[in-house]
Amino acid sequence: EDQVTQSPEALRLQEGESSSLNCSYTVSGLRGLFWYRQDPGKGPEFLFTLYSAGEEKEKERLKATLTKKESFLHITAPKPEDSATYLCAGTLDNDMRFGAGTRLTVKP
Amino acid sequence: DTAVSQTPKYLVTQMGNDKSIKCEQNLGHDTMYWYKQDSKKFLKIMFSYNNKELIINETVPNRFSPKSPDKAHLNLHINSLELGDSAVYFCASSQDSDEQYFGPGTRLTVT
Numbered sequence: 714e715d716q717v718t719q720s721p722e723a724l725r726l727q728e729g730e731s732s733s734l735n736c737s738y739t740v741s742g743l744r745g746l747f748w749y750r751q752d753p754g755k756g757p758e759f760l761f762t763l764y765s766a767g768e769e770k771e772k773e774r775l776k777a778t779l780t781k782k783e784s785f786l787h788i789t790a791p792k793p794e795d796s797a798t799y800l801c802a803g804t805l806d807n808d809m810r811f812g813a814g815t816r817l818t819v820k821p
Numbered sequence: 822d823t824a825v826s827q828t829p830k831y832l833v834t835q836m837g838n839d840k841s842i843k844c845e846q847n848l849g850h851d852t853m854y855w856y857k858q859d860s861k862k863f864l865k866i867m868f869s870y871n872n873k874e875l876i877i878n879e880t881v882p883n884r885f886s887p888k889s890p891d892k893a894h895l896n897l898h899i900n901s902l903e904l905g906d907s908a909v910y911f912c913a914s915s916q917d918s919d920e921q922y923f924g925p926g927t928r929l930t931v932t
Contacts, residue, residue: 747920756825756911756923757864798862808877809854809921811864 716740717803719812726819729790734815736801737783746784748777749800751814757800760786791819824848825924827912833930834902842897842927844912852876853895854921855887856911864911870895899929907931
């Protein structure tokens with residue numbers, strides 16, 4: 714069965730403490746791997762799309778990487794405003810499977 | 822300009838009622854979706870529509886029906902509401918199966 718699994722469920726960091734979030738997938742025929750950010754009470758906001766193993770994308774303090782079986786979202790020197798739930802999703806055509814998310818809290 | 826909008830933002834209703842949630846996108850996208858996010862925050866796709874054709878219909882009860890009057894709108898109709906339907910419902914849109922843009926969500930509470 715196609716699955717997307719994220720770890721850890723929750724992560725608490727001090728401001729400036731870099732870390733990584735993991736997304737492993739068993740989606741056959743994966744077309745793309747997506748990362749989203751979701752703030753409380755809001756809809757998910759698109760961050761990155763990765764299509765092939767070895768691909769990397771960066772945006773401010775975030776960098777997403779992709780291997781054949783998993784993706785990482787690296788957060789460098791996070792700030793309190795980076796606190797949110799980060800969701801990854803695998804897609805086959807118009808079917809998108811989301812992981813349960815990692816709830817990130819960055820303390821000042 | 823709001824890219825994907827939903828109304829209402831909050832909906833409180835009693836069991837057995839019929840309700841609708843509206844969604845509109847002004848991005849010119851060709852595909853629209855409905856998702857359900859349960860109390861554990863797990864986001865699960867319910868439907869997607871491309872050019873008025875239903876592409877995916879996950880195993881949702883047939884009390885739920887998407888209706889698309891035109892390419893920019895995909896409304897969600899729910900008949901005979903049940904307690905278990907309480908959740909946050911998100912509309913989204915995309916172009917060519919690429920990244921999806923989500924609306925702000927509608928929190929449905931069934932009492």
